Amino acid sequence: MKPAPFEYFAPDSLEAALELKAQHGDEAKALAGGQSLIPAMNFRVAQPTLLIDLNRITELRYIRKNGALRIGAMTVQAQAEYDGLVATHAPLLHEAIPNIAHSQIRNRGTVGGSIAHADPASELPVICIALDARMRAQSKSAGRWIEARDFFAGLFATTLQPDELLVEVEFPGMAQYTGYAFMELARRSGDYAMAGVAALLTLAKDGTCQQAKLVYLNVGDGPVEASQAVASLKGTKPSTDAFRHAALIASQKDMAPFGNLHASADYQRHLSAALTERALAKALARAEKTLKS
Amino acid sequence: MTIADYPISVTINGRAYQHHVEPRLLLADYIRQVAGLTGTHIGCEHGVCGACTILFDGKPVRSCIMFAVQADGHQLMTVEGLSSDEKHLHPLQEAFWEAHGLQCGFCTPGFLMTLLPYLQDHPKPSEEQIREAISGNLCRCTGYQHIVDAAKLAAEKMHTS
Numbered sequence: 001m002k003p004a005p006f007e008y009f010a011p012d013s014l015e016a017a018l019e020l021k022a023q024h025g026d027e028a029k030a031l032a033g034g035q036s037l038i039p040a041m042n043f044r045v046a047q048p049t050l051l052i053d054l055n056r057i058t059e060l061r062y063i064r065k066n067g068a069l070r071i072g073a074m075t076v077q078a079q080a081e082y083d084g085l086v087a088t089h090a091p092l093l094h095e096a097i098p099n100i101a102h103s104q105i106r107n108r109g110t111v112g113g114s115i116a117h118a119d120p121a122s123e124l125p126v127i128c129i130a131l132d133a134r135m136r137a138q139s140k141s142a143g144r145w146i147e148a149r150d151f152f153a154g155l156f157a158t159t160l161q162p163d164e165l166l167v168e169v170e171f172p173g174m175a176q177y178t179g180y181a182f183m184e185l186a187r188r189s190g191d192y193a194m195a196g197v198a199a200l201l202t203l204a205k206d207g208t209c210q211q212a213k214l215v216y217l218n219v220g221d222g223p224v225e226a227s228q229a230v231a232s233l234k235g236t237k238p239s240t241d242a243f244r245h246a247a248l249i250a251s252q253k254d255m256a257p258f259g260n261l262h263a264s265a266d267y268q269r270h271l272s273a274a275l276t277e278r279a280l281a282k283a284l285a286r287a288e289k290t291l292k293s
Numbered sequence: 294m295t296i297a298d299y300p301i302s303v304t305i306n307g308r309a310y311q312h313h314v315e316p317r318l319l320l321a322d323y324i325r326q327v328a329g330l331t332g333t334h335i336g337c338e339h340g341v342c343g344a345c346t347i348l349f350d351g352k353p354v355r356s357c358i359m360f361a362v363q364a365d366g367h368q369l370m371t372v373e374g375l376s377s378d379e380k381h382l383h384p385l386q387e388a389f390w391e392a393h394g395l396q397c398g399f400c401t402p403g404f405l406m407t408l409l410p411y412l413q414d415h416p417k418p419s420e421e422q423i424r425e426a427i428s429g430n431l432c433r434c435t436g437y438q439h440i441v442d443a444a445k446l447a448a449e450k451m452h453t454s
Contacts, residue, residue, distance in 0.1 A: 001338070008299065008316035008362060038358040039339035042319070051316070055363060078352070102429025104407065105340060107352040108359065189428035190341075 003041035010053040014060060014138070017165060020052050022140040025162035028052050032074060032113025035105045060112070060167060065089055069171040073112025078103065080111055090171045092131060092180040092198060096123045099182070102190040115151075116166045118158050121192040121218040125152055127182070128169065129223040130198035130215045136168035137161070145170075152222040175211065178202040179287030181279040184217065185271050187262050193218055194263035195271035199279035201238065203287045209233045209242075214250055214276060219257035219268055226254035229276070238284050240277075247276035301365040305330065306374030314361045321345040323361035324371060332372040332402050336431070343430030346403040347371050353407045372402035375409070384450035385409060394443025396434035403430050408444055416452040418444070 009028075011017045020028055029048035031037060032055075040046035054060065060074035069089040071080060080086050081097040100106055100114065100123050114124040115135065127133070128148040135146045137160055146159060153159050160166060174180065184196025195218060202211040212233045214226040229250035236242050251273035259265035298313040303323075310328050324333045324347065336342035338357045345357040348370035375383035382390065385405055395401045404427060411426045412418070418426065423444045424437070432440060 002319065002322070003317040005315070005317055008360075010362070034360075034363075035340060035355075035358055038319075038360070041317075042338045042358070053360075053363060101340070102343070103426070104343065104346055104353045104355055104429050107349075108354045189425070 001042055001044055003038070004044055004047040006048055007050045008053065009051070010056050012056040012058075014057050014165075014167065017052055017054060017057060018138060018140040018163075021163045021165060024050055030054055030116070030165055032116070033076065033105075033109035035101065035109040035113070036117050036119065037113075054165075068173070071111050071169050071171070073110065073116075073166045073168060075111045077106040077109045077111060077114070081106060089173060090127075090131060092174075092182055092200070093124075093127050093171065095180070096127050096182040096198065099123050099184050099193070099196070105190075111169060112166045115169060116158060116160065118152050118154075118156050118222065120155060120220060120222050123182070123184070123193075123196065123217060126196065126198050126215045126217045126223040128152075128171075129225060130180075130200055130213055131171050131174070133172075134170045135166055136170065137164040138167045139163040139165075143167075155221040174200065175202050177204070177210075177287055177290050179283035179285065179290070181282035181286070183275045183279045183282075185275065191262075194260075195219065195257075195268050195275055197272060197275045197279050199276070199283045201233075201280060201283040201287050203238075203284075203291055205291070207237065207288075207291065209236055209238050212246075212280075214246070214254075214280075216250070216255055216272055218260075219255040219272060224255050226250035226276075228253050233280075238280075240281070243277050243280040243284075246280065247273040250276050299362045299365070301362055303328075303361075303364045303367060303369060305369045306371060316360060316362050318361045319357055320347075320359040320361045320364055321356035323364070324356060324369070327361070330371050330373050334399055334402055336399070336403075341431070342400070343403040343407065344400050346406045346430065348406055348410065351410060353410060370406070372405055375405060385412065385447040388447035388450055389440075389443045392443035392446050393439045394435065395440075400430060400432045400434075404432070404440060408447065412444065412448045412451055416448060418448055420445070 028050045031051045031053045060072040062072040064070045087094040133148045184193035186193045198215045200213040204210040212230045216224040229246040251269040257265045257268035334344040336344035340355045340358045347356045
């Protein structure tokens with residue numbers, strides 16, 4: 001099908017875009033890369049009456065290291081994929097990006113667009129939670145920081161206000177002696193994953209687990225953190241058995257997957273558990289490397 | 294509600310096009326129906342099949358999930374731009390012909406536009422790398438093996454001629 005008619009604005013400055021947002025609020029839908037929005041419009045699942053195309057706002061396309069790693073909301077995913085600063089300072093993000101759809105989609109899809117879209121099946125919201133990212137929300141009159149944990153508000157929902165745009169994502173560095181891993185499984189390359197996990201493991205000097213983090217995609221109405229599984233790891237000596245135990249807790253207690261056409265809820269739990277074990281093992285190997293160097 | 298027509302200037306395959314378009318017109322439909330370049334095919338209209346892949350400022354994108362107004366001021370390349378005249382094929386097209394990289398041909402323009410910049414940047418891709426590079430394009434005829442063979446052959450042709 002074809003999209004329903006809409007009014008179109010393509011401001012070339014953030015100021016002009018925020019002015020439009022102030023005037024039209026929720027009625028005005030921001031068009032970032034459009035790689036989720038336009039398919040939805042083609043199917044007429046989405047019928048916005050007014051689009052503010054942000055693609056001409058070049059001031060929102062940047063990757064900087066200024067204390068934390070800062071990525072402008074309109075930075076295309078392909079740029080972040082091959083960026084040296086991202087690889088060095090947010091290696092978990094670097095590892096996750098190639099899993100986002102296909103290369104042709106990443107050439108157009110943006111970092112901020114994917115985050116503001118808040119699809120529970122997408123990778124970037126999970127990475128934001130795992131890395132304790134902060135989102136910069138801007139309206140015509142004010143700007144504010146929103147912690148990733150307070151940003152996602154359920155299925156395709158965020159705590160952005162009707163007059164606000166997401167303008168920047170800030171990724172703080174990882175703690176010392178931290179290993180990371182991102183893994184997902186899809187039926188075909190580029191499809192929505194049936195399950196996926198971002199794992200972080202921080203070791204104490206004596207090699208015990210000081211801190212861990214497990215965040216899952218597509219098993220809830222947003223990124224799902226496995227807090228009980230993580231609690232079981234804290235203070236223990238990392239081992240295959242401990243990881244298997246944690247994977248069991250994560251998949252049985254911390255998540256409540258819905259199941260879908262490609263994977264039943266039980267299968268999603270099974271895959272999430274398998275990925276958890278593998279991701280924790282990989283994160284551990286990387287953490288041990290930092291301990292030795 | 295009246296929706297104003299938007300004036301756009303687009304360069305496709307080196308030629309300048311100027312039209313007025315409705316904002317909701319998809320870029321793929323613009324290329325086919327307004328610019329008259331029907332080599333770009335439309336399959337799924339939601340970015341999954343890759344048949345509509347074109348180069349947008351040199352990078353492969355899905356033209357079915359972009360609006361024509363967004364191409365204003367940009368450089369596009371479609372499958373028609375591969376060969377400079379009707380008598381010769383681009384080495385990439387030759388390779389697809391020789392290695393039987395197509396059967397019905399519907400998906401082929403998308404494969405070619407995906408592979409062109411990839412093979413320019415990767416003179417000696419492995420089979421695995423080729424399979425990853427074309428993973429965003431669907432083909433229902435070939436079973437892909439001949440497309441992989443064609444891509445390998447194309448890499449040789451493109452970097453020796």
